[in-house]
Structure formats: structure tokens, C-alpha cells
Amino acid sequence: MTDVSDDTGVPAPEGESAIIETDYDIGQDNIEGSLGPFGFDIHNPVFAISGLSVVVFVFYALALPEQAAAIFGELRPWITNTFDWFFLSAANIFVIFCLALIVLPVGKVRLGGQEATPDYSYLGWFAMLFAAGMGIGLMFFGVLEPAYYFGTPWGDEPLGTVRPFDEDGNLIAANVAEARRMALAATSFHWALHPWAIYAVVALALALFSYNKGLPLSIRSAFYPILGERVWGWWGHMIDIVAVFATLFGLATSLGLGASQANAGLEFVYGVPNNVSVQVLLITGITAVALVSVLRGLDGGVKVLSEINMGLAMLLLLFVLFTAGAAAIMLEFGKGIGAYVREVVPLSNPFGREDDGFRQGWTSFYWAWWISWSPFVGMFIARVSRGRTVREFVTCVLVIPSLVCIFWMSVFGGAAINDMVGNPAESAVMANVITEYNDSIALFAMLDGLPLAGITSTLGIILVIVFFVTSSDSGSLVIDTITAGGKVDAPVPQRVFWCIFEGAVAIALLIGGGLTSLQAMVLSTGLPFTIVLLIMCFTIYKGLKAEPH
Amino acid sequence: MFEKIMVPVDLAHVGKIEKALGTAAMLARQDGASVTYVAVGSAAPSALAHSPAEFAEKLGDFAKAQADAHGITAEAHAVTSHDPSIDLDDTLLHAAKDIGADCIVVASHIPNLADHLWPSHGGSLARRSDASVFVVR
Incomplete structure (x- = not known):
């Protein structure tokens, strides 16, 4: 009998590639066994410490809610306000780094070896990029953010631009064009090159x-060029544990807060009661559908749902485009790109600015948010991107999603601003974004002003829910892979465990309070991860240089 | 009776399937059939291999060792799956069709509670494959 499992041998990858020789065997620190009838294969100690620390923080937030809210509620703004220059500078470095990879000769390197072929078609790949990357965000912020920047009376206008309304809420016609241009430019700035560059760095x-x-599919592997074999010890454990921690809490708090938002939407559209019971039901339902998706696997679950959602989102986009005036909005898209190109440099400048409210309250917040999500989204993108060249990868992860996001924001934001300008006194967008800040209603308020609001709002709610399902499913996949030491073939019950665990944490925090404070804590992980990402840029370049190209 | 026998192999747990390997070899010798060892790997590196190509090479070595040890004709058929934890059964059924197997010899555990939620791979193959399936416990 030949027991090949003991022999890692000299690798023969698909075509040339520069395998790193290490003494570490994937899964060597894992504990395999069974708990009752269910098998498991988990990394020791990453699985246990990540799981336990999540439980400890949940108990803390539930037992001492006021203290937790005070600590994390102050920690997050302190971080984003104090280190705004750092977040802005780092995000600029990521964009420049990624754009450089497109033109440098190392762009020819193919992920998976020179002869590897892509695992997924462009359609399935893009659908999954969006579903994991920012699907829910586009739904919630597509209307909210441009409308907010356009009408904000709170002094946080981007680059201190002109206001289109006077103190009494009357329109100042002369300022509308400039305020609209800046609102679209600032929104696009937060959803285009910079966030996608953050994701691209981690994924790459x-x-x-x-x-x-040939290293395990885990965050720590990117640090091998710096830490060497020490990456398999506590340095690596810490990196992986923080990644799991941020991903799980990021997903659970988004799920909890998202359930409140979906409930608010359901109340606005159908008059469904807005209370904790309905929200618990929503989380349970989303988790149940996510479980089915988990059990159907990457191809049968996440990919299919992502493609369905992309189709539905496209329908909604086209509907808004045509009902809100296609010609005008296409012009808006053109203007949106123009405004973005013109303003991206001043908006991303970290120094010597006076728009603190916008720069610290929005941009720095967003960068911390994208960065704290990057281990999850980056890992998922990596999982589905094998077989692409670096040039193709960066172009497709950076440039194309940026254009789609700018288009989406131009359509939804353009329609929302039209609603505000058309009749400010009766505008539902104005009432729900500026007069009262109901962030979860913004989208539905805009749809309310267009024909067939009942149908499009229902479509909007379905989209939000399905995006939550795909996030929950892909999140479970990512957490499971990291906590299994980079193994992608760990027993299925583990993935089911993480999916249920995430729903349970969301429900516990929803009932007991603490969603907002723990989400603030997750955002705070953006600071250490920014350093992690900066180091990654260096190791990526070093790693690419060693590859045959 | 049989011409082409397929044996699904988990290269990381070869020790656990020795009985199935012996059964397949016995059937092959008796019928003069050839045996194809099928293994499902992933694109991501694993304990066994850094890449799909290396995985295939290792399965080839395994098949050769089996052929020498049992005096049979053996081939290797490695398949890469996007999500091997979930897609294993479907991938194996596809592989059985691709190689034209008329008999599958598969190792399986003794059924337990978990099989009501996740049917064993052997059970699933027996239920869905056109070929004869010999489940070895």
C-alpha cells in the first residue's frame, strides 16, 4: 500500500510558477475527529480562539451594554477622526499600486500557474464579485448617499461645496448643478476605485x-515573505483570528442591522409591524435560506443566487433608468464620470483640507469599513479568481466594478436628486434623508416617486434579502476555510455551524442590544488591517517578481 | 461480468479504504476488468498537493502502486472541483459517466444519525448511479 498522504513531494504545478518550499504541511496543526455523528477538521488554535472570543464579546455586550456602547462608540470615531490621514493615504497607495500592476510586466503572471485556466466564466465571476463585495451597500446607499451630500444642512458637504437649499429649505437654482455634480463625484469616490483596490490587494x-x-488559502500566507516559517506560529494565528473575528462580527452585525432596515422597508411598503419579533423572524429566514445555499455549495448556491440577484438588480436599474428619464440619466452618468475624474484627486487628498465632517465622518469611515470587510471579500474573490492573469484580475476587479458602481450611483442618485429638486416640499427622498434621517427608507422613498412602486419596492426588498443570503453563505465559506487552516474540503457540518452561529449572534445582539457598539468595534479593526494591507502590497510585489512572466 | 471498475479514493485517508481497494482488485482479477481510481481535489493547495497537476500526478503514482501490488490494470482519473466538500457526489457521478464505469466499488462508514442529514457518499452513489455499486463497510 502506498500512503501518499505522507509525501508532499516536489510539486509540478500547471505550467511554471515559483512554489515556496516550506516544511509546513497544510492541515498539520488541524484536529480531526467527530462530535457525535458529525465529523470535523479544524485548525488548532484558530478555530477555538476565534469562536470563544466571539462568544466573550457577545456576553460582554449583553452584560454591560452601556459600557460596551461607551467604549466602542468612542473608539470608532476616535480612530476614524485621528487616523483619517492614514486611511486616506493608504487607500491612495492601494489604488496606485493596483493601477501600476496593470501596466507593469508582472501583470502577465497568471494566478494558478502559467497554464491554468479560469475556474469561472466572466458572468458568474462578476456576479459573485458584486454579491460579496457591495451588493447590500449599493441597495442602501445608492439613494441615501448622493441625496445626503446634495442636501446636507449639517456642514459635511464634500470639499465644502455650495448648498442647493437656503436656511428655509428653498431651492437656490444657481447652485443645483454644482451641488449635484459634487454629490455624484463624492458618492462615486466612496464606491469606485478605492474600495475595489482594497479588495483587490487582499484577494491578489x-x-x-x-x-x-502553494501555501494554504489563509490570510497569514501572504506574510510568508516577511515572517518566513514563523507565519505558521502565533504571528499567523493572530492574523487569522482577527480576520475571522472581523468577518464574523461584520456579518452578524450587518445581518442584525440589516434585518431592522429590511423591517423598516417592509413597514414602509406593506405596513408590516416594525418590531424585534419580525426582525428575529427575518434573520431566521435569511439564515435558513443561507443554510440551503451552503448545502448546495459554491456552484449550486452562492453562484446561482449571485447570478439571479445580478439579473434582478439589472432589472431594477433599467426600470429606474427608463422611468426617471433615460436620456437625462445617461447624461448624468457621463457627468458623473467627468465629475469623478475631476474631483478624485482633491477628494482623496489626505492633508490641508477643511471639510472635516465629510473627510472624517464619511471617507475615513468608509475606508475603515471596506478595510475591515476586506479579509472576507478578498478571500472570497481569491477563491473564485484562479486562472486569471494579474492584469486581467486587477482590470476586472478594479476598473469594471468601478464603472458599474458609478453608473448605479448616477442612476439611483440622479433619480433621487431629481425627486428632491422637482418639488422639495413634497419629496419623499427629502423627507426621509434630510428632514428625518431614515437611512433604511431612502431607496423605497425614491421608488415611491416612480410608477409601479409596489412592484419595484418588493423587488428591492427581495434583492436586499438575497444579498444577505449570499453574504451569509460566502462568509461561512470564508470563515470555515480560515478556521480549517486553509483547507477547502473540510466537513460540511463546520460550514453549517458558522452559518448558524452568525445568525445566532445577530439574534442575541438584536434582542439584547449591542449591534451598533460591536459594529463600531469591527470598524476599529480597520486600523490594524490597514497596516496588514500595506505590508501585503510589498509581499505581493515581491511574490510577483519571483514568478515567471 | 464487469469491464471497467471505478474506485473513488480519498488520498488523504487511504488507510481507511483498504477493504474497498482489496475488493475492487479481487473483482478486477476475477473479471479481467480494469480499475480506474478517481480522486476529487480542489484548485487551492491541500496537504496532498500544491496544485491540481501535482494532485493528478500523485493519483497516478497511487494507481501504479495499486496495479503493481494487485497485478491488475489500473488507471488514474483526477478531477478538480470548485467546492469538493459539497460537490463530491456529483463530481464522482460525472466521473463514472466520463470513464464509462459499469461498476463502482466505494468505501463507506457504518450509517449513523448524520446520514439522515448528509447521506454517505456510498449511499448517494448507489441511489443515483447507472452503474452497479458495491458499498464496502
């Missing part, structure tokens, strides 16, 4: 060090 690091270098 993971894909490169896993598919080309």
Missing part, C-alpha cells in the same frame, strides 16, 4: 500565495 495576495506559491 491570497490568490498569489495560495495558487502560485
Whole structure:
């Protein structure tokens, strides 16, 4: 009998690639066994510490809610306000780094070896990029953010631009064009190149060090060029644990807060009561559908749902485009790109600015948010991006999603601003974004002003719920892979465990309070991860240089 | 009776399927059939291999060792799956069709509570495959 499991041998990858020789065998620190009838294969100690620390923080938030709210509620704004220059500078570095990869010769390196072929078609790939990356955000902020920047009376206008309304809420016609241009430019700034560059850096690091270098599909692998074999010890454990921690809490708090938002939407559209019981039911329902999706796997679950959602989102986009005036909005898109190109440099400048409210309250907040999500989204993108060249990868993860986001924001934001300008006194967008800040209603308020509001709002609610399902499913996949030491073939019950765990944390925090304070804590992980990402840029370049190209 | 026998192999747990390997070899010798060892790997590196190509090479070595040890004709058929934890059964059924197997010899555990939620791979193959399925416990 030949027991090949003991022999890792000299690798023969698909075509040339520069495998890193290490003494570490994937899964060597894992504990395999069974709990009753269910098998498991988990990394020791990453699984236990991540799981336990989540439980400890949940208990803390439930037992001492006021203290938790005070600590995390102050920690997050302190971080985003104090380190705004750092977040802004780092995000600029990520964009420049990614754009450079497109033109540098190392862009020819193929993820998975020179002869690897792509795992997914462009359609399935893009659908999954969006579903994991920012699907829910586009639904909630597509209307809210441009409308907010356009009408804000709170002094946080982007770059201190002109206001289109006077103190009494009367329209100042002369200022409308400039305020609209800046609102679209600022929104696009938060959803285009910078966030996607953040995701691209993490995804590229993971894909490169896993598919080309033969290291486990785990965040720590990207640090091998710096830490060497120490990456398999506590340094690596810490990196992976923080990634799991941020991902799980990020997903659970979004799920909890998202359930409140979906409930608010359901109340606005159908008059469904807005209370905790309905929200618990929503989380349970979303988790149940996510479980079915988990059990159907990557191809049968997440991919299918992502494609369905992309189709539905496209329908909604086209509907808004045509009912709100296609020609005008296409012009808006053109203007949106123009405004973005003109303003991206001043908006991303970290120094010597006076728009603190916008720069610290929005941009720095967003950058911390995207960065704290990046281990999850980056890992998921890496999982589905094998077989692409670096140039193709960066172009497709950076440029194309940026254009789609600018288009989406131009359509939804353009329609929302039209609603505000058309009749400010009776505008539902104005009432729900500026007069009262109901962030979860913004989208439905805009749809309310267009024909067939009942149908489009229902479509909107379905989209939000399905995006939550795909996030929950892909999140479980990512957490399971990291806590299984980079193994992608760990027993299925583990993935089911993480999916249920995430729903349970969301419900506990929803009932007991603490969603907002723990979400603030997750955002705070953006600071250490910014350093992690900056180091990744260096290791990616080093890793790419060693590859045949 | 049989011409082409397929044996699903988990290269990480070869020790657990020795009985199935012996059964397949016995059937093959008796019928003069060839045996194809099928293994499902992932694109991501694993304990066994850094890449799909290396995985295939290892399965080839395994098949050769089996052929030498049992005096049978053996081939290897490695398949890469996007999500091996979930897609294993479907991938194996596809592989059985691709290689034209008329018999599958598969190792399986003794059924337990979990099988009501996740049917064993052997059970699932027996239920869905056109080929004869020999489940070895």
C-alpha cells in the first residue's frame, strides 16, 4: 500500500510558477475527529480562539451594554477622526499600486500557474464579485448617499461645496448643478476605485500565495515573505483570528442591522409591524435560506443566487433608468464620470483640507469599513479568481466594478436628486434623508416617486434579502476555510455551524442590544488591517517578481 | 461480468479504504476488468498537493502502486472541483459517466444519525448511479 498522504513531494504545478518550499504541511496543526455523528477538521488554535472570543464579546455586550456602547462608540470615531490621514493615504497607495500592476510586466503572471485556466466564466465571476463585495451597500446607499451630500444642512458637504437649499429649505437654482455634480463625484469616490483596490490587494495576495506559491488559502500566507516559517506560529494565528473575528462580527452585525432596515422597508411598503419579533423572524429566514445555499455549495448556491440577484438588480436599474428619464440619466452618468475624474484627486487628498465632517465622518469611515470587510471579500474573490492573469484580475476587479458602481450611483442618485429638486416640499427622498434621517427608507422613498412602486419596492426588498443570503453563505465559506487552516474540503457540518452561529449572534445582539457598539468595534479593526494591507502590497510585489512572466 | 471498475479514493485517508481497494482488485482479477481510481481535489493547495497537476500526478503514482501490488490494470482519473466538500457526489457521478464505469466499488462508514442529514457518499452513489455499486463497510 502506498500512503501518499505522507509525501508532499516536489510539486509540478500547471505550467511554471515559483512554489515556496516550506516544511509546513497544510492541515498539520488541524484536529480531526467527530462530535457525535458529525465529523470535523479544524485548525488548532484558530478555530477555538476565534469562536470563544466571539462568544466573550457577545456576553460582554449583553452584560454591560452601556459600557460596551461607551467604549466602542468612542473608539470608532476616535480612530476614524485621528487616523483619517492614514486611511486616506493608504487607500491612495492601494489604488496606485493596483493601477501600476496593470501596466507593469508582472501583470502577465497568471494566478494558478502559467497554464491554468479560469475556474469561472466572466458572468458568474462578476456576479459573485458584486454579491460579496457591495451588493447590500449599493441597495442602501445608492439613494441615501448622493441625496445626503446634495442636501446636507449639517456642514459635511464634500470639499465644502455650495448648498442647493437656503436656511428655509428653498431651492437656490444657481447652485443645483454644482451641488449635484459634487454629490455624484463624492458618492462615486466612496464606491469606485478605492474600495475595489482594497479588495483587490487582499484577494491578489491570497490568490498569489495560495495558487502560485502553494501555501494554504489563509490570510497569514501572504506574510510568508516577511515572517518566513514563523507565519505558521502565533504571528499567523493572530492574523487569522482577527480576520475571522472581523468577518464574523461584520456579518452578524450587518445581518442584525440589516434585518431592522429590511423591517423598516417592509413597514414602509406593506405596513408590516416594525418590531424585534419580525426582525428575529427575518434573520431566521435569511439564515435558513443561507443554510440551503451552503448545502448546495459554491456552484449550486452562492453562484446561482449571485447570478439571479445580478439579473434582478439589472432589472431594477433599467426600470429606474427608463422611468426617471433615460436620456437625462445617461447624461448624468457621463457627468458623473467627468465629475469623478475631476474631483478624485482633491477628494482623496489626505492633508490641508477643511471639510472635516465629510473627510472624517464619511471617507475615513468608509475606508475603515471596506478595510475591515476586506479579509472576507478578498478571500472570497481569491477563491473564485484562479486562472486569471494579474492584469486581467486587477482590470476586472478594479476598473469594471468601478464603472458599474458609478453608473448605479448616477442612476439611483440622479433619480433621487431629481425627486428632491422637482418639488422639495413634497419629496419623499427629502423627507426621509434630510428632514428625518431614515437611512433604511431612502431607496423605497425614491421608488415611491416612480410608477409601479409596489412592484419595484418588493423587488428591492427581495434583492436586499438575497444579498444577505449570499453574504451569509460566502462568509461561512470564508470563515470555515480560515478556521480549517486553509483547507477547502473540510466537513460540511463546520460550514453549517458558522452559518448558524452568525445568525445566532445577530439574534442575541438584536434582542439584547449591542449591534451598533460591536459594529463600531469591527470598524476599529480597520486600523490594524490597514497596516496588514500595506505590508501585503510589498509581499505581493515581491511574490510577483519571483514568478515567471 | 464487469469491464471497467471505478474506485473513488480519498488520498488523504487511504488507510481507511483498504477493504474497498482489496475488493475492487479481487473483482478486477476475477473479471479481467480494469480499475480506474478517481480522486476529487480542489484548485487551492491541500496537504496532498500544491496544485491540481501535482494532485493528478500523485493519483497516478497511487494507481501504479495499486496495479503493481494487485497485478491488475489500473488507471488514474483526477478531477478538480470548485467546492469538493459539497460537490463530491456529483463530481464522482460525472466521473463514472466520463470513464464509462459499469461498476463502482466505494468505501463507506457504518450509517449513523448524520446520514439522515448528509447521506454517505456510498449511499448517494448507489441511489443515483447507472452503474452497479458495491458499498464496502
